[in-house]
Amino acid sequence: MRRNKSIFYSKIALMVINFIAIVYNASIYLFATNYVVAKGYAHSLLGRLDAIPGSPSFSFWMSIAFYACLLLVFYYREKHPNQLSVYDKVTIIEILLMLVIFSVLHSSYNGLILLVFADIFYGSKEFNTSKDRKYWFSFIILSFTMLLLSNYDLMSLFVKLPSLDTYIRFCPESIRMVLLFGKNFLFSLNLVVFMISLLFYILSAMTEKHHIEEELRMAAQANRELNSYLALSEKIAEDRERKRIAREIHDTLGHALTGISAGIDAVKVLVDIDKNRAKEQLENVSVVVRDGIRDVRGSLNKMRPGALENNSLKEALFKIIREYEAISNLEIHFRYEWATIDLDVAKEDIVFRVIQESITNSVRHGHAKTVWIELLEEENYIMTIQDDGVGFDELHYGYGLKQMQERLAIIGGSVHFENRNGFYTYIKIPKIGGKND
Numbered sequence: 001m002r003r004n005k006s007i008f009y010s011k012i013a014l015m016v017i018n019f020i021a022i023v024y025n026a027s028i029y030l031f032a033t034n035y036v037v038a039k040g041y042a043h044s045l046l047g048r049l050d051a052i053p054g055s056p057s058f059s060f061w062m063s064i065a066f067y068a069c070l071l072l073v074f075y076y077r078e079k080h081p082n083q084l085s086v087y088d089k090v091t092i093i094e095i096l097l098m099l100v101i102f103s104v105l106h107s108s109y110n111g112l113i114l115l116v117f118a119d120i121f122y123g124s125k126e127f128n129t130s131k132d133r134k135y136w137f138s139f140i141i142l143s144f145t146m147l148l149l150s151n152y153d154l155m156s157l158f159v160k161l162p163s164l165d166t167y168i169r170f171c172p173e174s175i176r177m178v179l180l181f182g183k184n185f186l187f188s189l190n191l192v193v194f195m196i197s198l199l200f201y202i203l204s205a206m207t208e209k210h211h212i213e214e215e216l217r218m219a220a221q222a223n224r225e226l227n228s229y230l231a232l233s234e235k236i237a238e239d240r241e242r243k244r245i246a247r248e249i250h251d252t253l254g255h256a257l258t259g260i261s262a263g264i265d266a267v268k269v270l271v272d273i274d275k276n277r278a279k280e281q282l283e284n285v286s287v288v289v290r291d292g293i294r295d296v297r298g299s300l301n302k303m304r305p306g307a308l309e310n311n312s313l314k315e316a317l318f319k320i321i322r323e324y325e326a327i328s329n330l331e332i333h334f335r336y337e338w339a340t341i342d343l344d345v346a347k348e349d350i351v352f353r354v355i356q357e358s359i360t361n362s363v364r365h366g367h368a369k370t371v372w373i374e375l376l377e378e379e380n381y382i383m384t385i386q387d388d389g390v391g392f393d394e395l396h397y398g399y400g401l402k403q404m405q406e407r408l409a410i411i412g413g414s415v416h417f418e419n420r421n422g423f424y425t426y427i428k429i430p431k432i433g434g435k436n437d
Contacts, residue, residue, distance in 0.1 A: 006197075006200040006203075006204070007122060007197060007200045007201055007204060010193060010196055010197035010200055011118060011119065011122065011197060013193050013197075014114070014115045014118060014190065014193055014194060014197065015071065015074065015115065017111075017186065017189055017190045017193060018067075018111060018112055018115045018190060019067060020186060021109055021111055021112075021186040021187065021190060022063050022064070022067055022101065022105065022109065022112070023063075023064065024182060024183065024186060025063075025105050025108050025109045025164060025183065026056075026059055026060040026063045026064070026104075026105060027060065028164060028167055028168060028171075028179060028183070029053070029056040029059055029060070029105075029106075029108075029164070029167060030056040030057060030059075030060050031171070032167035032168065032170055032171050033056040033167070034056075035170065035171060035172070036167075036170050041170055044170075048166050049162050049163065049166055053106055053162040059104050059105065059106070062104050063101055063104045063105055066097055066100050066101045066104065067101060069097055070094065070097045070098065070101070070116075073090060073093055073094050073097065074094075074119050076090060077090055077094075077119060077120075077123040078123065080123075081123060082123070082124075082125045083125060084123060084124055084125065085124060085125060086120060086124040086139060088124075091120055091124070094116050094119065094120065095116065098112050098113065098116045102150065106162050106164070107150065108164040109187070110147060110150035111186070111187050111190040111191070113143065113146055113147045113150065114147070114190060114191065114194040115190075115194075117139075117143040117194075118194060118197055118198075120139070121139065121201075122197075122201065164183070165180070168180055168183075227364075231398070231399050260285055260289060264285065266281050267281045267282055267285070313338070313343065313348045313351060313352065314336050314338070314339070316352055317334065317336070317352065317355060317373075318334070320352075320355075320356060320359070321334055321359075321373075324359055324363070329369060330359075330362070330363055330368065330369065330370070330371060331369060331370045331371070332359070332370075332371045332372075332373065333370070333371070333372045333373070334373050335372075335373065335374040335375065335376075336375050337374075337375060337376050337377055338375050338377060338381070340377075341377060341381070346410070346411065347411050347429070350407045350408065350410065350411055350413075351375075351383070351429075353407060354383070354404050354407060354408065354415075354427065355373060355383070355385065357400050357403065357404055358371075358373075358385040358404075358425055359371060359373075359385075360400070361400055361401075361423070362385075362387040362389055362423060365389070365390075365423075366387050366389020366390055366391070366422065366423050367389050367390055368387035368388050368389035368422060368423075369388055369389075370387065370388045371385065371386070371387045371388075372384075372385070372386045372387075373385050379431075380428045380429060380430050380431060381428070381429040381430075381431065382426075382427070382428060382429075383425075383426075383427035383428075383429070384424070384425065384426055384427070385423075385424070385425040385427075386420065386422060386423075386424045386425075387422045387423050388421065388422045389422045389423055390422075391419040391420070391421065391422050391423055392419050392423065393419070395417055395419075401417070408427065408429070411429060412429070412430050412432070413427060413428060413429040413430070414427070414428050415427045415428075
């Protein structure tokens with residue numbers, strides 16, 4: 001999550017409040033003790049205490065020193081945002097320092113738990129993702145259980161502790177109420193600021209979630225627009241290709257057919273007049289036919305996929321598979337059992353285009369990581385393509401799937417689509433004229 005200035009400043013406020021509270025509580029012990037000794041009330045004070053504390057001066061300076069160490073740990077965590085674990089050594093050190101300060105102050109102030117909770121909660125990597133909910137709940141329950149159990153009134157039922165309120169009762173009456181008010185005010189203020197920091201954190205998380213949702217929405221919109229653009233580009237490319245083919249036919253086949261027609265007309269006239277001239281004319285027509293056939297083949301070869309120009313079908317398929325695996329994270333398992341099959345050019349082109357389109361769809365629409373392709377020979381030529389993508393609930397025939405159906409229909413083939421933990425394609429191409437068509 002992005003760093004939030006409100007959270008940062010509320011944490012600073014918690015540090016200041018807790019420092020004041022620690023110094024305040026330690027000062028009461030020190031001031032009250034000195035006052036009691038000066039007034040000769042030491043015996044009476046000891047009689048009212050459940051436990052005899054250590055040196056107030058020692059407690060005062062040690063609490064400040066350990067708090068300074070705790071601030072250094074806070075600074076270290078701040079310099080490593082979202083990198084430290086909740087089970088990291090730094091977290092253990094924080095908790096130990098907190099317990100030491102709590103013990104030095106004779107359990108009189110437990111608000112420090114909220115500060116340590118905030119520092120670990122805002123700075124640990126486990127609390128920044130929804131998948132780590134177990135850390136959230138366990139840490140929250142542990143922290144607030146500790147806060148509840150560390151209450152002086154509850155702990156004093158089981159452990160003998162020197163009461164800070166007892167010390168305050170021996171102070172001058174003129175400042176007694178002020179001291180009690182200050183003690184309770186600092187604890188309440190610490191709690192309020194802590195709740196405000198949590199509110200800032202929740203608002204920051206909600207804002208971050210909104211930003212992510214907005215970015216995802218924009219990405220989805222961009223993806224839809226890109227798909228529309230690709231479909232439009234494919235349509236434009238198809239129209240251009242049709243126009244090119246039309247020009248090729250007009251320039252080659254049209255020319256040849258016109259010449260053939262004219263030649264035949266001439267033969268019809270000459271066949272009864274001059275048979276030798278008629279034969280020569282037929283020879284000319286034959287040359288025009290052969291040239292036309294050569295030109296048409298040349299035009300058709302230009303339409304072939306580049307991978308098939310100088311390679312067999314198997315080699316071409318392996319080539320595009322290697323290309324897809326190289327440019328993406330896709331893993332393709334390929335099984336080819338058509339080694340003895342000699343397909344004509346048209347069928348090779350269609351098989352190649354169908355497999356190419358299937359792999360493209362698995363990546364673009366299915367977001368697949370693995371694709372299995374099998375080319376088998378049974379009663380018919382069988383092709384199966386299976387991916388581990390998202391599959392479909394309801395199949396919508398887009399441009400690519402329609403083209404696949406139309407291409408296969410040209411050679412008498414059929415295609416069937418299923419949702420099998422991904423997108424599954426079953427293609428059947430009939431054998432015409434024997435095993436090796």
